[in-house]
Amino acid sequence: MFQSQRMAQRSWGQDELHIQCIECGAKYPPDEVIYNCKKCGNILEVQYDLKEVSEKLKASDWKERPLSVWRYGELLPILDESKIVTLNEGGTSLYKCERLGAELGMKNLYVKNEGENPTGSFKDRGMTVGVTKALELKAKTVICASTGNTASSLAAYAAKAGLKCIVLIPAGKIALGKLAQSMMYGAKVIAVKGSFDDALSTVMEASAQLKVYLLNSINPFRLEGQKTAAFEICDQLGLNVPDKMILPVGNAGNISAYWKGFKEFRSLGIVSNLPNMIGIQAAGSPPIARAVKKKLKRIEPVKNPETVATAIRIGNPISWKKALNAIYESRGTAEIVSDEEIINAQKLLARKEGIFVEPASASSIAGLKKLAEAGQLDKNDVVVCVATGHGLKDPDIVVEVCEKPIEIEANLDSLNKVLGI
Ligand code: F0G
Numbered sequence: 001m002f003q004s005q006r007m008a009q010r011s012w013g014q015d016e017l018h019i020q021c022i023e024c025g026a027k028y029p030p031d032e033v034i035y036n037c038k039k040c041g042n043i044l045e046v047q048y049d050l051k052e053v054s055e056k057l058k059a060s061d062w063k064e065r066p067l068s069v070w071r072y073g074e075l076l077p078i079l080d081e082s083k084i085v086t087l088n089e090g091g092t093s094l095y096k097c098e099r100l101g102a103e104l105g106m107k108n109l110y111v112k113n114e115g116e117n118p119t120g121s122f123k124d125r126g127m128t129v130g131v132t133k134a135l136e137l138k139a140k141t142v143i144c145a146s147t148g149n150t151a152s153s154l155a156a157y158a159a160k161a162g163l164k165c166i167v168l169i170p171a172g173k174i175a176l177g178k179l180a181q182s183m184m185y186g187a188k189v190i191a192v193k194g195s196f197d198d199a200l201s202t203v204m205e206a207s208a209q210l211k212v213y214l215l216n217s218i219n220p221f222r223l224e225g226q227k228t229a230a231f232e233i234c235d236q237l238g239l240n241v242p243d244k245m246i247l248p249v250g251n252a253g254n255i256s257a258y259w260k261g262f263k264e265f266r267s268l269g270i271v272s273n274l275p276n277m278i279g280i281q282a283a284g285s286p287p288i289a290r291a292v293k294k295k296l297k298r299i300e301p302v303k304n305p306e307t308v309a310t311a312i313r314i315g316n317p318i319s320w321k322k323a324l325n326a327i328y329e330s331r332g333t334a335e336i337v338s339d340e341e342i343i344n345a346q347k348l349l350a351r352k353e354g355i356f357v358e359p360a361s362a363s364s365i366a367g368l369k370k371l372a373e374a375g376q377l378d379k380n381d382v383v384v385c386v387a388t389g390h391g392l393k394d395p396d397i398v399v400e401v402c403e404k405p406i407e408i409e410a411n412l413d414s415l416n417k418v419l420g421i
Helices: 050-058 069-075 098-104 123-136 149-161 176-184 196-209 220-226 228-236 253-267 287-293 320-329 339-353 359-373 395-401 412-419
Strands: 017-021 044-048 094-096 108-113 141-145 164-170 188-192 244-248 276-282 333-337 382-387
Touching: 044 050, 044 220, 050 069, 069 123, 069 228, 094 228, 098 108, 098 339, 098 359, 108 228, 123 141, 123 149, 123 220, 141 149, 141 196, 149 164, 149 176, 164 176, 164 196, 176 188, 176 395, 188 196, 220 228, 220 253, 228 253, 244 253, 244 359, 253 276, 253 320, 276 287, 276 320, 276 359, 287 320, 287 333, 333 339, 333 359, 339 359, 339 395, 359 382
Parallel strands: 108 382, 141 164, 164 188, 244 276, 244 382, 276 333
Antiparallel strands: 017 044, 094 108
16 A cells, blocks of 8 residues: 655645646646647646656655555645555566567567556556546546456546446457456446447547546546656666667557656656657557558548457547657657467467467567567667556457367376377
8 A cells, every 4th residue: 555654745836737738738727627628629748847846856765665656656646645546556577588589689678567457457557546636636437438458447446446437348349357357346337339439439528528537548647647657667777768668559648658757757867868669559450550650740540440459459549649749759660560460479478478468468579579570679779568468358369369278088098198198
């Protein structure tokens, strides 16, 4: 449990913390429930007075706190620390992957294993902050659209906070483990006849008309929690940044959150460099990667997205502008991988490193393999791939693609026969 006495006392003034439009710069107070700029309609982000943050960090003991989302409390937009809703998120392993690295010709390959979070995905970093915000704003009901993981995470944190939770999922299109989680945590699960993109536009309308607090990644507070993974990676690399960060991209919030995190750490002088941000998308739903490959400043939404990586089966990502900024500003890139490459990468990661991830997460490894083979990476580059969600989330795909168990009679002869001994 996070102990608030470990964090420096904070009270944010109007100018020290605000919500800001990423396009026109219009500012809004942190207690306004707002998801799009009232002036130009663009998406928003949280901004701090970093000088103030720097002083607060200097006066604090943040470096002594355990690795976790709340280690970085001074860089999070929470006004009332007594309301923090936590299940001990963050503090996930950064594995050095020697065997996988040797296979792919990379000497400094790491995997950030976000499947270790309480509900098995990186979404928990965002929800500890987002649901705490919901309490601060006195919301009674929270809502999201989801390909599965956001729903599982929101359902768990809403349960912990005593809030009602509604999740909209694309009917028949989410992995079984994720559906089971949302159902067990007691959310109202609504299956929409349509895609994730349809479900998202429905919850956006609902949050404008009903008294429900929206916790998709268009909510700028949620992404503040997610940026802490970038801080942790810097900490785990001895206050260095990787050369390349490789992440799967769906609704495009996470890559944007990482980039914001790295930039804040650099602005504060905690690290001195920035990584190249590399986004990976599945061949059946690649609006951002396609735009990057064509060097475009806008995306063209993909109709009827389809991929085995159901978590990132998204044709019209809400945070596309932030993601393109992250990729272009960091001089990064994007890559498109096929379902076959994703499944091969999922097996490779499990069988070389003992890390079992869901298909969307494996897309970062598939992307790494493709870029390495194309000679776009230096073998000495420090590369971090983000494994965004645990493999047990999607057991159906495993049963489909792995060798089936061999059934035998319970005696040594039968065993010897199948082992060929
Ligand atoms: N990996 C996993 C396992 C995910 O669940 C998601 C997104 C992503 C990657 C992509 O992250 O959307 O920030 O670009 N899942 C969302 C959900 C859409 O509803 O669970 P993103």
